[in-house]
Amino acid sequence: MAVVPVDIAGRPYEVRVAPGLLADAGNQCAPLLRKARVPVVTDANVEAAWGKTVDAALRRAGFEPRWKVLPAGEATKSWRYLAEVVDWLLAEEVERKDHVLALGGGVIGDLVGFAASMLKRGCRFIQLPTTLLAQVDSSVGGKTAINTAAGKNLVGAFHQPALVLADPLALETLPRREVGAGYAEVVKYGLLGDAPFFAWCEAHGPALMDGDPALREQAVARSVQAKARIVAQDEFETNGLRALLNLGHTFGHALEAETGFSNRLLHGEGVALGMVLAARYSARRGLLAEAEAERIPVHFAAVGLRAELAELGLDTDGRGLVAHMLHDKKMDAGTLPFLLLRSIGEAFLARDVALDDVAAFLDEQLAG
């Protein structure tokens, strides 16, 4: 088992990565659980695929799981389901020192983490991530949120989990499209700070996508190590380091908003397109060699991820996409810092980007 410590000051925790962790969830969580009754929140797809396994694991360890099953999909990260989860946790008489289990992808993790952050001014929670995206990114680092009509993740809190159990076996039931979305966030770690890891992705990405369990486990462990290093040094995204994890997200979140947070574009798919756009925009400004920038869409195409904005068939223009960006949480006194690339493996926050220029660039990309 790989154990990655996340050294957050005052609230350190472990990310454990190993096949079979879901089937052993009761024993893994037992030292943290104070009562027989254990609240578990999940979505309908995950319940169908892994509910019995986790239920049996908890019962074998002497617990009585209580289940709340939500609809699957991004629309669940909303005021409506936040209220529903909080009311349910209150009805279950969850106390501050209790732990809520979040079993699912980033949608469940973000929603349950946010609910836990506000329940009785903060109770504990454990992440049991079941998507590649959640295992490599969303279950670690304590960003929790819901979406609102104004945009992505606009209401939320920093609230760290007490433990993360990443079981690569969970990925065996995950649809290929969802694996691709999670893989985009894996590639992100290479692009933002680890050129050899991007080269590893170029070499192994197609086999990873095809299901190679050893490669998936390596990708999860290496991604979590990268994220843990960053969030331990900048938990609240204040010193510029954690902002690097937002590479591709200003473009990506605008695309998600434009497509209505729907199945038309998954978060990771938006991030993949967003990283291509960030790289090409960096090249347009003379910061990055064009040939380097083009390695990114070539790699995404090789693993079956859409890499061309024009292929999304959006009915908008550059200004329309830039309008969504004005809600970005990086906005600072009316200017929007952008994550750009100096090379593959070196992202940085540029504070001199004019939104009119971004809109003009996006018009070109939309036209293909």
Ligand SMILES: NC(=O)c1ccc[n+]([C@@H]2O[C@H](COP(=O)([O-])OP(=O)(O)OC[C@H]3O[C@@H](n4cnc5c(N)ncnc54)[C@H](O)[C@@H]3O)[C@@H](O)[C@H]2O)c1
């Ligand atoms: N907090 C963070 O740091 C952070 C980081 C990255 C992304 N996110 C957020 O995460 C969300 C996306 O997460 P996601 O990609 O995991 O999506 P998701 O939670 O919607 O899961 C994707 C789909 O896969 C299904 N599923 C999950 N696990 C499964 C399994 N093992 N077998 C079969 N089906 C399974 C789900 O029911 C869903 O239909 C977005 O809202 C994004 O903003 C947050």
Ligand SMILES: O=C(O)C(=O)C[C@@H](O)[C@H](O)[C@H](O)COP(=O)(O)O
């Ligand atoms: O953990 C972080 O920090 C990230 O930025 C990880 C991103 O992959 C994730 O999508 C995050 O939710 C985006 O952050 P936001 O602050 O722009 O909502």
Ligand SMILES: [Zn+2]
């Ligand atoms: Zn993301």
